[in-house]
Amino acid sequence: MDNRLILHIRDLNKKYDKFALKDINIELPTGSIMGFIGPNGAGKSTTIKSILNIIPFDSGRILINGMDNIKDEIKTKQIIGYVGEQLNLYNEVSAYKIYKFVKKYYPEWDDSFFHQLVNKFGLDLNKRIKELSKGTGVKFALSLALSHHPELLVLDEPTSGLDPVVRNEVLDILLGIVNTEGCSVFFSSHITEDIVKVADYVTYINDGTILLSDSKKNILENYKSLEFADDIPESVKRHLKFYRNNTAIINNLDELLACCSKEFNGSKVVSRAAALDDILLFLIEEDAAHAELNS
Amino acid sequence: MLNLIVKDLVFNARQVLIGLLMSMFGFLTILDGPKYAAIGLFMVPALLFSQIVGKSCYMEDKDNAFKFLKSLPISKNNVVISKYVECIITLVCSYVFMYLVNLALTSLGLSKYVFNFNLVAYMASVLLLYFSVYLWIFFKYNFASAQHSTFFILMGSVAFYKIQDYLKITSIKIPGFFTGINTSYTLFAVALAAFIVLIKLSINAFLAKE
Numbered sequence: 001m002d003n004r005l006i007l008h009i010r011d012l013n014k015k016y017d018k019f020a021l022k023d024i025n026i027e028l029p030t031g032s033i034m035g036f037i038g039p040n041g042a043g044k045s046t047t048i049k050s051i052l053n054i055i056p057f058d059s060g061r062i063l064i065n066g067m068d069n070i071k072d073e074i075k076t077k078q079i080i081g082y083v084g085e086q087l088n089l090y091n092e093v094s095a096y097k098i099y100k101f102v103k104k105y106y107p108e109w110d111d112s113f114f115h116q117l118v119n120k121f122g123l124d125l126n127k128r129i130k131e132l133s134k135g136t137g138v139k140f141a142l143s144l145a146l147s148h149h150p151e152l153l154v155l156d157e158p159t160s161g162l163d164p165v166v167r168n169e170v171l172d173i174l175l176g177i178v179n180t181e182g183c184s185v186f187f188s189s190h191i192t193e194d195i196v197k198v199a200d201y202v203t204y205i206n207d208g209t210i211l212l213s214d215s216k217k218n219i220l221e222n223y224k225s226l227e228f229a230d231d232i233p234e235s236v237k238r239h240l241k242f243y244r245n246n247t248a249i250i251n252n253l254d255e256l257l258a259c260c261s262k263e264f265n266g267s268k269v270v271s272r273a274a275a276l277d278d279i280l281l282f283l284i285e286e287d288a289a290h291a292e293l294n295s
Numbered sequence: 296m297l298n299l300i301v302k303d304l305v306f307n308a309r310q311v312l313i314g315l316l317m318s319m320f321g322f323l324t325i326l327d328g329p330k331y332a333a334i335g336l337f338m339v340p341a342l343l344f345s346q347i348v349g350k351s352c353y354m355e356d357k358d359n360a361f362k363f364l365k366s367l368p369i370s371k372n373n374v375v376i377s378k379y380v381e382c383i384i385t386l387v388c389s390y391v392f393m394y395l396v397n398l399a400l401t402s403l404g405l406s407k408y409v410f411n412f413n414l415v416a417y418m419a420s421v422l423l424l425y426f427s428v429y430l431w432i433f434f435k436y437n438f439a440s441a442q443h444s445t446f447f448i449l450m451g452s453v454a455f456y457k458i459q460d461y462l463k464i465t466s467i468k469i470p471g472f473f474t475g476i477n478t479s480y481t482l483f484a485v486a487l488a489a490f491i492v493l494i495k496l497s498i499n500a501f502l503a504k505e
């Protein structure tokens with residue numbers, strides 16, 4: 001891992017009638033994997049499509065390995081491997097014809113690596129895209145995305161809709177390749193299990209706003225899940241931003257203890273690293289509380 | 296650019312073949328002499344356009360494949376321009392082929408058809424306008440809307456002939472207006488200008504398309 005940024009999003013803004021991306025800032029160091037978490041409709045796909053310049057954005061700048069993704073569109077795309085949420089491939093056309101078409105656009109295309117991946121994934125290139133299952137389609141898209149040895153892999157919910165067996169298989173193979181190839185990954189998913197497995201960094205997004213972006217290590221160190229043996233005392237609840245049943249999520253244990261350590265007396269509490277899902281809920285609640293306060 | 300054109304032909308190989316076979320019916324008009332010349336000159340390129348360019352538009356729209364194209368390191372301008380180049384290729388190939396078939400049939404004494412270049416320029420202008428409007432609607436909206444434009448073209452053509460008939464009945468003459476050399480070529484120049492403007496508009500529409 002070095003200090004250079006493979007992906008640098010600065011003040012990205014994009015407005016729709018009922019939704020807007022607001023000042024998105026993301027920094028992904030070269031050689032790292034970033035998980036991009038958010039509920040459906042949070043702006044994950046819009047951000048990713050902006051990175052690929054599939055959709056135009058209103059303002060801001062996106063740099064891929066220091067190159068502007070609009071001014072140097074072709075060059076930046078040649079070092080990106082992309083797998084979208086939907087395949088959006090020509091359904092009536094065989095995988096072979098699509099591979100033949102795509103390879104012409106990448107000077108670094110490695111045919112032998114492509115065929116290695118095809119064999120590893122057990123793909124039949126003579127099949128038409130519509131004849132491939134969802135899982136096989138994702139494997140084919142991954143083979144296309146990896147065969148030019150991309151420096152940055154951008155994956156938009158690639159495992160959504162896959163059964164757990166195929167999901168794990170895809171993730172394991174992907175992780176193996178990423179380790180061997182040393183490429184950076186920007187990976188959106190609402191399946192946080194996948195993110196926990198592979199990510200070095202985690203960025204949370206909700207309603208078009210980045211809620212938190214930090215290393216997974218820091219996030220898991222800072223956010224704790226407090227599990228009370230009995231109900232959470234009312235006096236403690238007043239200091240909590242998010243709790244559910246007898247579990248509370250906190251982002252600063254020392255601060256909480258400083259303000260209500262006495263209330264903990266007598267309560268059996270176990271503290272452990274919070275789940276990424278619960279942290280997302282905590283951040284959404286916190287953001288809503290801020291918004292309410294400001295209004 | 297060439298890759299994109301080859302892609303449309305390869306991905307669409309069956310439809311291209313069907314289009315070529317269908318366009319043979321248009322060639323039959325040559326055997327009937329000049330009577331159906333305008334129909335033949337319209338029908339052959341229109342059928343080929345529908346099967347080659349139209350079907351590739353259909354595939355891209357149905358599968359949202361334009362998003363896939365946008366994700367590749369391809370100039371977006373080229374994605375649009377390649378479709379327009381395919382129109383020109385369709386048009387030129389149709390007329391060159393018709394000319395050669397006519398030449399061969401004439402040498403065998405089977406054709407009385409005289410290749411009228413004014414009429415060719417006139418029909419090419421009409422088709423060029425139609426193709427470019429069709430593609431602009433496709434890039435701006437979608438395939439279904441572009442297909443609907445076919446209906447308006449047909450209605451417009453019928454209305455045009457009806458108006459012509461009406462003008463003849465009332466003895467208002469517009470001598471040589473539609474077959475005169477200057478007029479045909481002026482119309483062609485206008486169609487070409489519109490073609491270029493619509494390429495630019497289509498590029499803008501494609502860039503904004505989500």
